[in-house]
Amino acid sequence: xxxxxxxxxxxxxxxxxxxxxxxxxxxxxxxxxxxxxxxxxxxxxxxxxxxxxxxxxxxxxxxxxxxxxxxxxxxxxxxxxxxxxxxxxxxxxxxxxxxxxxxxxxxxxxxxxxxxxxxxxxxxxxxxxxxxxxxxxxxxxxxxxxxxxxxxxxxxxxxxxxxxxxxxxxxxxxxxxxxxxxxxxxxxxxxxxxxxxxxxxxxxxxxxxxxxxxxxxxxxxxxxxxxxxxxxxxxxxxxxxxxxxxxxxxxxxxxxxxxxxxxxxxxxxxxxxxxxxxxxxxxxxxxxx
Amino acid sequence: xxxxxxxxxxxxxxxxxxxxxxxxxxxxxxxxxxxxxxxxxxxxxxxxxxxxxxxxxxxxxxxxxxxxxxxxxxxxxxxxxxxxxxxxxxxxxxxxxxxxxxxxxxxxxxxxxxxxxxxxxxxxxxxxxxxxxxxxxxxxxxxxxxxxxxxxxxxxxxxxxxxxxxxxxxxxxxxxxxxxxxxxxxxxxxxxxxxxxxxxxxxxxxxxxxxxxxxxxxxxxxxxxxxxxxxxxxxxxxxxxxxxxxxxxxxxxxxxxxxxxxxxxxxxxxxxxxxxxxxx
Numbered sequence: 014x015x016x017x018x019x020x021x022x023x024x025x026x027x028x029x030x031x032x033x034x035x036x037x038x039x040x041x042x043x044x045x046x047x048x049x050x051x052x053x054x055x056x057x058x059x060x061x062x063x064x065x066x067x068x069x070x071x072x073x074x075x076x077x078x079x080x081x082x083x084x085x086x087x088x089x090x091x092x093x094x095x096x097x098x099x100x101x102x103x104x105x106x107x108x109x110x111x112x113x114x115x116x117x118x119x120x121x122x123x124x125x126x127x128x129x130x131x132x133x134x135x136x137x138x139x140x141x142x143x144x145x146x147x148x149x150x151x152x153x154x155x156x157x158x159x160x161x162x163x164x165x166x167x168x169x170x171x172x173x174x175x176x177x178x179x180x181x182x183x184x185x186x187x188x189x190x191x192x193x194x195x196x197x198x199x200x201x202x203x204x205x206x207x208x209x210x211x212x213x214x215x216x217x218x219x220x221x222x223x224x225x226x227x228x229x230x231x232x233x234x235x236x237x238x239x240x241x242x243x244x245x246x247x248x249x250x251x252x253x254x255x256x257x258x259x260x261x262x263x264x265x266x267x268x269x270x271x272x273x274x275x276x277x278x279x280x281x282x283x284x285x286x287x288x289x290x291x292x293x294x295x296x297x298x299x300x301x302x
Numbered sequence: 303x304x305x306x307x308x309x310x311x312x313x314x315x316x317x318x319x320x321x322x323x324x325x326x327x328x329x330x331x332x333x334x335x336x337x338x339x340x341x342x343x344x345x346x347x348x349x350x351x352x353x354x355x356x357x358x359x360x361x362x363x364x365x366x367x368x369x370x371x372x373x374x375x376x377x378x379x380x381x382x383x384x385x386x387x388x389x390x391x392x393x394x395x396x397x398x399x400x401x402x403x404x405x406x407x408x409x410x411x412x413x414x415x416x417x418x419x420x421x422x423x424x425x426x427x428x429x430x431x432x433x434x435x436x437x438x439x440x441x442x443x444x445x446x447x448x449x450x451x452x453x454x455x456x457x458x459x460x461x462x463x464x465x466x467x468x469x470x471x472x473x474x475x476x477x478x479x480x481x482x483x484x485x486x487x488x489x490x491x492x493x494x495x496x497x498x499x500x501x502x503x504x505x506x507x508x509x510x511x512x513x514x515x516x517x518x519x520x521x522x523x524x525x526x527x528x529x530x531x532x533x534x535x536x537x538x539x540x541x542x543x544x545x546x547x548x549x550x551x552x553x554x555x556x557x558x559x560x561x562x563x564x565x566x567x568x569x570x571x572x573x574x575x576x577x578x579x580x581x582x
Contacts (some may be wrong), residue, residue, distance in 0.1 A: 118382060186419040188480070192380060194433035194489055195409025205438055208423040 054280070061277030064270040069278075073239045074256075080267050084275055086242050089249035090157070091226060091279075093243060094236060097161025098225055102168030103218055104263030109169070110176025110214070111202065117177070126177075132170040140166045141231035149235060157243065157250040164225040165194060171221040172214075179213025216290050223286045227279060229254040231267050326523050327393045327410075327492040329374060334388035335552075336378055338371050343369045345552035347388075349542060351493075355389050356515055356524045358561065362530060362576070365544040366553020367527045368416075374525065375411035376404040377494045392493070409437065412491035416498045418478035420470035420485070428465035429481055433489035456484035457514050476507025483514065484514035486521070492523040494518065496526040499516050500533065531577055535565050543573045 068083040075082030109129070113122055144163035149155055183206050191201040207214075229252075232238075237249035238259065253275050260272035313351055344366040351357050359367045361524060372378040373386050376397060390397040395458040397407050420429045428435075430449040449466075453459040458480040462473070463485060470481055479499060496515075500508040515524055515537050528534050534541055538542040542558040559575045568574045 038560060186415060186417060189377060189380070189413075190415065190419045190421070190485075191432075191436070193377060193403055193408055193413035193415075194373065194436065194485065195407075195412075196433065196436040197405055200436050205421055206434075209421070211423075264491070 025176070034076055044220035051110045057273065057280055060270075061273035061275075062086050063273030065277065066274075069271060069274055072269060077265070084251070084253070084271060086239065087251040087253045087256040087275065088278075090239070091253045093157055093246075093250060093257060094160045094164055094232070094252055095222055095226055097157060097246070098164035098168055099218070099222065100165075101161060102221070103172060105165075106169045106217075106221070107176050107214060109173040110217075111180060111207075113173065113177040114180035115202065129170045129173050133174070136230075137167060137228055138230040138233075141235055143234060144231065144235045154247060155235060155237035155249040157214070157236060157248065159247040160232050160252065161234045161246075163231035164228060167225050167228060167231065168221040171205025171224060172217050175217025175220065176210070176214050179210035179217065180214065183209045202273070208235065212293060215293055219286055219290045219293070223283045223290075226283060227288075229258050326353040326521060328523060328527075330389075330391040331374070332389040332391070334370070334373060334386065336366070336373050336391060337385050337387070339383040340553075342550065342552040344544075344549065345550075345554055346371070346543050347555045349555060349558055351523060351525060353542065354519055354522045354541040356526060357539050357540045357542065357544050358534035359525065359527045359544060360529075360534050360576070361544035361553070361556075362418070362546070363529075364553075366404060366544045369496060369542050370544065370553065371413075371430060371525055371527055372458050374414055374493070374495055376407045377413060379404065405473050409489060410491050411493040411495060412486035412489065414479070414482050414486055414494065414496040414499045417502045418475055418482050420473075420481050422469075422471050424470060425467045425472065425533065426462050426481060428469050429470045430484045430488050433485060437489065449484075452484040452488040453481075455487060455514075455518065456480045457510060457517075459482055474507075476503050476510060479503060479507065480514065483511070483518075487518070491522065493523040493525065496524065498527050498529060501529060508533070531565075535561060543568075543570075543576060545572055545576070 027113055050218045068081065070083060070088055072083035073086055073087045074082070074084060089098075111126070113126055113129075116122055119128065141163050143166065144159050148159035152159075187205055187209055191205040192198070196205075215297075231253050232252050236252050236255065238255040239249045243249075243250055257272045257276050257279070260268040260275075263269075278301050329349075329407050330346055331351070334344065334347040334349075335342060349368060359371065361367050369378060374390060374397075376386075378386055387397060388398070392407075392410065396402065397411075406459060421432060424432060427449055430452050431445050434445050450459065453462060458477060461477060462468075462481075465472075465503040471477065473481060479502075483494075483499075500511050503511065512533065515526065518524060519539075526534075526537065538561045540559065541561040541564040543556045543564065544553050545556045546553050557568060557570045559569075564573065565577055566578065
C-alpha cells in the first residue's frame with residue numbers, strides 16, 4: 014500500500030477505531046444532555062396524571078382543609094396574563110425588530126441591540142420589581158395589568174430579536190424589486206418584507222409566549238395571585254405557576270396533587286406550543302432561491 | 303390592442319392624475335459618478351440613451367455596469383452610504399433634482415434583476431398586480447385588464463392563464479423572470495432597466511426573453527446589462543463598453559455607439575480586445 018495512490022500516510026484500522034470511539038462519545042453526550050428533560054417529563058407525568066380531572070380546570074379552589082375544588086381561575090388568569098403581555102409586548106417587540114433590521118447599522122441601533130440582549134438575561138425577579146415600581150406602586154394595587162407588564166418586559170427582547178433575524182433573512186432582492194416598482198419604503202416594508210418574514214415573527218411570538226407562560230418570579234408581587242374568579246384587570250389575578258408554587262410549599266397532600274396535575278397541564282401546553290412553532294415554521298417558511 | 307391600451311390609459315388617468323402612460327422616453331446622462339462611501343465605482347459617464355431602442359451595456363465583471371444602471375432609476379442610493387454625482391435627464395426632467403421624488407422616478411423607470419425575484423408570498427396574479435395595488439390603484443377591473451395585458455406582453459399569458467392563483471414560486475426560473483418583466487411593465491414605465499436578466503436562465507428561456515425585448519422596444523426604452531456579447535449583438539441597437547480604470551478601479555465608459563459599429567469596427571483598441579475575447 015505504501016506506493017498506492019490511495020495512501021494517506023496513516024493506519025486505516027486505527028482511524029476507523031478512533032472514528033467509532035468518538036462517534037460513541039458524541040452519542041453519549043447527547044443522551045446525557047437529554048436526560049434531565051426526560052426525567053422532568055417522566056416525573057411530572059407520573060405524579061400529575063392521576064390528579065387531572067375536569068374540576069381542576071373549571072372549579073375554584075376550596076378553602077383549606079376541604080378536599081376537591083380546582084384551579085380554573087388560575088388557568089383563566091394565565092390566559093388573561095398572556096393576552097395582556099402579548100398586547101403590550103408584541104407590537105413593541107415587532108416594531109423594535111423592524112427598526113433593528115432596517116436601520117440596524119447606526120450606533121444607536123447597536124446600543125439598542127446590546128441592551129436587548131442584556132434584557133434577555135436579566136433575572137425575571139428583577140423584572141417583577143420593575144413592574145412593581147412602574148405599575149403596582151402608582152396604582153396602589155397588585156393587578157392583572159401589572160403582571161401583564163412584567164411578562165411583556167420579558168417578551169419584548171425575545172420578539173425583537175427573532176423579528177430582526179426573520180426580516181434580515183428576507184432577501185434584499187425583494188426590497189429592491191418593490192422599490193423598483195416605485196413603491197414607497199413603508200409600503201414595501203408592510204406588504205412585501207413583513208409578509209415574507211411572517212413565519213419567523215410568528216415563531217418568535219410563540220416562543221416568547223411559551224417562555225412567559227411558565228414564569229413565576231415576576232408575578233409574585235405584580236399579579237400576586239387570587240383564589241377567586243377574576244374581577245377586572247385592576248385586581249390581583251391568579252396564574253398557574255403562582256398557584257403551583259403556593260400549593261407546593263403548603264403542607265397539604267391534596268394541594269400537592271393539584272400542583273403536580275397543574276404543572277403537568279402547563280408543561281403539555283408549552284410542549285404543544287413548541288410543536289406548533291415547528292409546524293408553522295415548516296409550512297410557512299419562505300423558499301428562498 | 304391599440305384600442306384596449308387607449309381605453310386603459312383613459313381609465314388610468316381618470317383614476318389617478320399622475321398616472322404615467324406608457325410613453326417611451328430617452329435618457330441623457332451627464333458627468334455621472336457613483337460612490338460607495340469613498341470608493342468611486344463609476345466615473346464621469348456621458349451618454350445619450352435613445353427612446354424605443356435597446357441599449358446594451360457590456361464590460362468585464364466589476365466594471366460598474368450594474369452600478370451604472372442602478373443610478374438611472376435612483377436605486378443606487380438605497381444602498382447605505384451610496385451616492386451619485388452628476389445628472390440624469392429623462393426627456394427634460396432632471397432625475398437628481400432635489401425636488402424630484404425617487405419613488406416617482408422608479409415608477410417611470412422600472413427594473414428587472416439578475417435573479418428572478420417574484421414576491422414569494424404572492425400568487426402569479428398578485429405579483430403582476432402588486433405594483434398597481436401598492437401604488438394605490440383600487441379599480442379591480444382595471445387591474446385585471448392590466449395584469450392580462452402585461453402577462454400577454456411578457457409572453458407568459460398562455461402558460462399561466464389557468465393558474466393565476468398559484469404561488470409565483472411554483473413557476474420555472476425562466477417563467478419567473480418573464481413574470482418579473484410583466485410585473486415591471488404593468489406600472490407603465492417609459493424605460494425598463496435589465497440587469498443581466500438571463501444570466502440565471504437556460505438557453506431556451508434566454509431566447510424567449512430576447513424575443514420579448516425585441517417586442518417591448520416598440521413601446522419602451524430598454525437598457526440591458528449583459529455578460530454575453532452574442533446577446534448584446536443580437537438584441538441591442540446601441541452598445542456601451544465599460545471598463546474598470548487600471549489605477550483607481552472606477553468604471554469608465556470606453557466606447558458607445560451603434561451595436562454594429564462597436565462589434566465590427568470598434569474605435570478603441572480596448573473595446574476590440576474585449577469583444578474578440580482577448581481579455582475580460
